[in-house]
Amino acid sequence: MAARETNPNFMNGVPELLILRLLQQEEMYGYEIVQAIRIRSGSVIAVGEGVVYPVLHGLEREGALKSRRKTVKSRSRIYYSVTSAGSRRLAHLSETWTNLAAAIQTMLTGGQHDPAIQ
Amino acid sequence: MTQPFNELRERLLRAGVAPRHVRRYLTELAEHLADLTAEEERAGRGRADAESAALIRLGGMDDLAKAMTEQRQFQSWCVRAPWATFGLAPLLLLAGAWFVALFTLAVGWKIFLPGSDTPFVPVGGPIYGFANVYFQVDRAFFFGAPILIGWGIGFIAARQRLKAVWPIAGLVPIALIAVTAQVRASRTAVPGGFGHIGMSFALGSSAQPLSIGLYHTSVVLLPMVLLMVLPYLIWRLRKVAATD
Numbered sequence: 503m504a505a506r507e508t509n510p511n512f513m514n515g516v517p518e519l520l521i522l523r524l525l526q527q528e529e530m531y532g533y534e535i536v537q538a539i540r541i542r543s544g545s546v547i548a549v550g551e552g553v554v555y556p557v558l559h560g561l562e563r564e565g566a567l568k569s570r571r572k573t574v575k576s577r578s579r580i581y582y583s584v585t586s587a588g589s590r591r592l593a594h595l596s597e598t599w600t601n602l603a604a605a606i607q608t609m610l611t612g613g614q615h616d617p618a619i620q
Numbered sequence: 621m622t623q624p625f626n627e628l629r630e631r632l633l634r635a636g637v638a639p640r641h642v643r644r645y646l647t648e649l650a651e652h653l654a655d656l657t658a659e660e661e662r663a664g665r666g667r668a669d670a671e672s673a674a675l676i677r678l679g680g681m682d683d684l685a686k687a688m689t690e691q692r693q694f695q696s697w698c699v700r701a702p703w704a705t706f707g708l709a710p711l712l713l714l715a716g717a718w719f720v721a722l723f724t725l726a727v728g729w730k731i732f733l734p735g736s737d738t739p740f741v742p743v744g745g746p747i748y749g750f751a752n753v754y755f756q757v758d759r760a761f762f763f764g765a766p767i768l769i770g771w772g773i774g775f776i777a778a779r780q781r782l783k784a785v786w787p788i789a790g791l792v793p794i795a796l797i798a799v800t801a802q803v804r805a806s807r808t809a810v811p812g813g814f815g816h817i818g819m820s821f822a823l824g825s826s827a828q829p830l831s832i833g834l835y836h837t838s839v840v841l842l843p844m845v846l847l848m849v850l851p852y853l854i855w856r857l858r859k860v861a862a863t864d
Binding site: 531532533536549550551552553555556557559560563577579580 | 641644645648649651652655656677678679680683684687688691693694
């Protein structure tokens with residue numbers, strides 16, 4: 503199986519954030535999730551598409567997601583949706599990443615680092 | 621399932637990922653691959669090119685395996701705690717099975733042989749019909765339990781692609797317990813009182829010298845271990861044959 507270039511840091515907490523964000527809006531199956539990430543990130547986030555499943559299964563085991571098998575257009579697939587615990591986790595992750603992104607942006611543009619963001 | 625998934629399954633199982641997680645992962649990967657192939661075909665590629673492109677998009681074997689193996693929560697218990705799976709659990713299971721067998725024996729003694737000093741009747745002995753079947757089934761359960769547990773150990777080990785060390789380490793104590801176990805039953809001195817059923821473990825009978833007891837135990841132990849390990853051996857031999 504050949505490999506293609508991917509974001510090596512993709513697995514470091516970002517997939518959970520993106521997946522929870524997408525699934526909060528509607529339930530999706532794995533292929534839909536990956537396509538949605540690719541389209542909404544403007545193909546900036548590149549990932550071996552199969553690696554999304556361990557993340558989904560991990561989130562489900564931790565109670566952040568729930569799944570059900572559903573047949574749509576004669577294709578049976580496992581659909582995932584966010585639980586209330588997943589919503590809380592999303593809120594926490596969003597806050598963390600927003601603060602982090604703001605801090606990095608401030609540093610890149612040469613601004614003064616806000617001491618409140620520590 | 622395509623060849624890459626077969627290889628991936630073997631890698632994941634050998635890395636200790638629980639079979640149920642492997643099965644689900646591969647099922648979803650196969651479904652995802654079908655979607656990707658269809659997408660590539662809609663984009664104008666031929667079937668073979670579409671499948672190749674879909675496999676590349678799905679991810680490299682190393683990435684797919686690593687994503688699963690680096691999460692400890694997907695590891696099976698026989699890899700996380702082999703001492704519990706192959707050591708403790710079979711012993712507890714055997715104790716439970718033998719408790720049920722002895723309890724059934726005691727109930728049968730009380731119902732079918734209320735006046736007898738012992739519940740043990742020779743095969744084809746003085747009782748017939750349902751009572752005979754009852755005691756024979758109970759006897760088969762008692763003697764079959766260690767063998768079934770041994771087969772279970774072998775099945776779990778084969779399913780997880782484990783080497784022989786842990787399964788053998790689990791099988792030998794069970795076999796040793798099975799061949800040294802003795803059941804004793806006696807009626808209490810009180811007239812009409814309940815009988816007593818107990819177990820002991822000994823090398824041969826108490827009347828024999830230890831050396832003869834050891835010899836007899838060894839003679840019985842070897843075929844017992846072989847019988848218990850049979851499914852695992854068959855799996856190993858089939859695997860070797862498939863590799864050649």
